[in-house]
Amino acid sequence: MRALLLCLTLLLSSSPVAAQDTIGLAAPDDVVDSGLLQHILPRFSLKTSIRVVHEPSGPMILGPSPPGEPVFRRGGITYHLRIGDDPRHQRFLDWLRSGVGKSTIDAYLPEQGQPFSARFQLPVTVNAPTFNGDVARGARLSLQHCGRCHVVGPENRLNGLGSAPSFAALRSLPDWAARFEQFFVRNPHGAFTQIVDVTPPFDPARPPPIAPVELTLDDMDAIIAHVARTRAANLGAPLAFQ
Ligand code: HEC
Numbered sequence: 196m197r198a199l200l201l202c203l204t205l206l207l208s209s210s211p212v213a214a215q216d217t218i219g220l221a222a223p224d225d226v227v228d229s230g231l232l233q234h235i236l237p238r239f240s241l242k243t244s245i246r247v248v249h250e251p252s253g254p255m256i257l258g259p260s261p262p263g264e265p266v267f268r269r270g271g272i273t274y275h276l277r278i279g280d281d282p283r284h285q286r287f288l289d290w291l292r293s294g295v296g297k298s299t300i301d302a303y304l305p306e307q308g309q310p311f312s313a314r315f316q317l318p319v320t321v322n323a324p325t326f327n328g329d330v331a332r333g334a335r336l337s338l339q340h341c342g343r344c345h346v347v348g349p350e351n352r353l354n355g356l357g358s359a360p361s362f363a364a365l366r367s368l369p370d371w372a373a374r375f376e377q378f379f380v381r382n383p384h385g386a387f388t389q390i391v392d393v394t395p396p397f398d399p400a401r402p403p404p405i406a407p408v409e410l411t412l413d414d415m416d417a418i419i420a421h422v423a424r425t426r427a428a429n430l431g432a433p434l435a436f437q
Contacts, residue, residue, distance in 0.1 A: 219250025222257040229305040268315040299371035326420040333421025340408045
């Protein structure tokens with residue numbers, strides 16, 4: 196018994212040294228519950244003699260979104276690893292992204308749920324343009340200035356000029372935003388539209404043929420933000436409108 200205790204004491208007293216070589220890894224519950232860590236961490240340790248253990252306080256952090264480096268995916272979630280300056284952290288990251296590491300991850304079949312995939316394509320993120328003008332003001336300005344010719348919405352559904360496309364039809368074009376941003380140089384608007392600080396004043400020799408439209412860049416942002424919210428017309432066939 197004494198001998199056993201002594202053995203244990205020796206073992207325990209040697210553990211602080213071992214603890215220094217141990218790095219904590221925080222991970223989301225679904226990853227922990229899947230058993231993936233028990234599968235990959237010993238294999239990494241075997242290879243490198245660096246012990247990585249699951250530890251909610253880190254310092255390495257695996258999360259279901261950035262920041263960090265994407266390391267594997269499952270069910271539409273890309274898990275990212277955040278590491279510190281410690282070169283052993285970098286080694287762990289490098290291993291996860293090595294052929295061996297990836298194969299180790301891919302080979303693991305959880306008892307429940309889908310497997311993880313370390314050979315994945317990151318989903319392409321399209322930065323949807325944001326329109327942060329004042330939507331309500333944009334609605335008012337559209338009706339007031341553009342509604343003279345365009346059907347801008349249900350409000351003036353019957354008042355449009357036949358030759359002017361409705362805002363809903365324009366909205367359904369893939370490049371609708373560019374068209375609105377430049378509408379003042381596109382026909383027929385140039386002859387009667389002024390944008391403060393952007394367009395030159397009307398030529399006194401050729402006054403606008405109709406009551407002019409005068410807008411600021413803020414007004415334009417508001418109109419575009421409003422149009423962004425407008426429902427695109429369901430036109431069935433692709434528009435031939437130029
Ligand atoms: C006097 C009538 C009139 C007014 C006022 C008017 N438009 Fe137009 N707009 C037209 C006509 C007509 C067309 C179609 C031109 C064509 O088919 O070549 C048009 C086309 C457009 C287009 C598509 C241009 C292109 O080349 O793709 C946009 C965008 C547009 N208008 C925005 C506006 C906005 C925004 C306002 C208000 C600030 C406005 N329009 C005010 C008559 C008008």
